[in-house]
Amino acid sequence: MIAERYRARADAFEAKVAAVLSHQWDNPSPCARWTALEVVDHVIDMHGVMVGQPIPRTEDPLTDFRTARRMVEEALVSRGAEEVSTPAGPMPLEDHVDQVVSDDLVLHGWDLARATGQDETIPATDVERLWAAAVSVPAELMERFRTPGAFGPGIEVYGPEVPVAQDASLQDRLLGYVGRDPMSKNL
Template structure:
């Protein structure tokens, strides 16, 4: 699957979750300790802007705002800009690779956060679970420590939380969530 197609599929799934949030659920706590359901969506929109080096314009409607953010990222992925080299905390890479490794993966993990916060289906597609598991577990320990350190990549940025113990025989989705700092079992926040 191309990076553009993978992003599109993940953005479709995330947008559906945003569209299914009821008005009375936006202040629900999320698995991300400092964020409500609205905070999760705001973060995802902010990260879209970071990928493009600009701020995404905002309204009072998270769905409208996400649609605009994804439109801009998809437009960049489907243009000559996609292969432009950009500076990243991990070193230079193409814009499309940066989007794929950061915001596209964020759509999957924060989609789970939003689903958990709002009582939606929390199932992550198996191919996304396998891909994210392989990516996360391949990170060298010294870099993983930095990923788990709040603020290491800038003010307010935390890539992963502290690892949550999950049984080795648990489903791979649960092991992935525990590895990146989410409790796949507990419904309390």
């Protein structure tokens, strides 16, 4: 189930990376201070964290993401049950991948889509799953998630909550909760 969920999310993210036009890589993203390329670089870097080694880089973000993806998929098969150390405590590698980089593919996929004018629709099952996970985080941990650098230099799990209308879609409520402004089209 975890490997299948990761694969589906990686397929969607890879399609978004493949659709970025060469002149769009410097477009600003909803992630403060990151361009479209920096969003993809972050996702690749987080894949390296999951497998415990940096991802080899080329000049092509699509090639680099495919390498990162392959490495995570191989780790899920060969080391999925292996216990790893995480900021949330020890857990199986497959759970860490599922809770971090797999979820990142969804949220940063939206960031990349917004930055490059692609379809921003997140699958309803992903919206529901991420919403349930986000709102179940205890307040003291959520405060840490929203504090830049709390998990290491340059790492910000969620930004400050962005208010959205009470009748907004669950996708928009999720995005606002994790610090994205789903209504802003001007990046």
